[in-house]
Amino acid sequence: MSHDEIKPYQLPEDTAADLHLAIVCTRWHDDIIQHMRDACISHLLHNGIKSDHIMESTVPGAFELPLAVQTIAQSGNYHAVIAFAAIIKGETAHYNYIAQACHWGLTQATLNTKCPILSGILVTNNLAQARERADVNRLNKGAQVANSALEMINFICQHHTD
Numbered sequence: 001m002s003h004d005e006i007k008p009y010q011l012p013e014d015t016a017a018d019l020h021l022a023i024v025c026t027r028w029h030d031d032i033i034q035h036m037r038d039a040c041i042s043h044l045l046h047n048g049i050k051s052d053h054i055m056e057s058t059v060p061g062a063f064e065l066p067l068a069v070q071t072i073a074q075s076g077n078y079h080a081v082i083a084f085a086a087i088i089k090g091e092t093a094h095y096n097y098i099a100q101a102c103h104w105g106l107t108q109a110t111l112n113t114k115c116p117i118l119s120g121i122l123v124t125n126n127l128a129q130a131r132e133r134a135d136v137n138r139l140n141k142g143a144q145v146a147n148s149a150l151e152m153i154n155f156i157c158q159h160h161t162d
Contacts (some may be wrong), residue, residue, distance in 0.1 A: 009047075010150040016048030019153060022055045022078045024068050029086035035134040036120055036142030038082050043146035062087050062098050062121065066105025073115035078147040079156075084120040084142070086130045101125040116152035120145040 005109040011019075023040060025033045037056075045051060055078070059068045062085035069081045083106060087099045102121055120141055126128045133141050 009147050009154075011047065011150055011154055015154070016051060019049055019079045020053045020055070020057065020077060021049060021149060022057070022072045022081045024081065024083050025056070025058050026061050026065065026066060026070065026085040027058055027086065027117070028061045029130065030100070032086045032122070032130050032134045033084050035136060037142060039136050039140045040082060040084070040146040042053055043143040047150060055108045061085070061101040065110050067118050069106065070109035070113060073109060073113035073117060078115065079153045080116040080118060082118045082120055082145055082149055086122045086134070088127055088130055095123070116149060116156060118145045118149045118152065129143030
């Protein structure tokens with residue numbers, strides 16, 4: 001399998017219809033985020049997730065994502081939360097701090113809530129790299145993250161003990 005091919009994850013029969021997912025997107029670089037979001041939703045729908053079982057919300061930027069996704073995950077209403085952002089290098093090291101804080105925060109939120117939180121966070125050196133990774137005809141990370149969400153939901157369901 002090449003890097004830009006997605007091997008669709010198959011959920012067990014009759015599982016998808018009962019799943020609820022949340023998608024949180026940043027408003028920065030909205031044109032890039034929307035391509036990933038659209039591919040993500042398309043992949044989820046294609047795999048049997050009902051459109052009214054997908055909740056969407058936005059936050060200002062990547063720094064705000066961890067708190068937003070943790071709040072959603074703690075509600076207990078969703079089987080997974082998918083986060084999308086594009087952090088693109090500028091003239092200063094600011095993007096490094098934002099990327100590290102965002103990824104660390106998402107990791108902590110996942111561990112704190114025990115809910116799969118999937119990272120659709122692009123961290124790139126330039127706008128062209130971000131566009132390539134969001135292109136629906138190339139590497140689109142949106143569909144890849146959706147696929148990972150389905151796999152992680154199934155993993156948690158198989159290994160969950162009360």
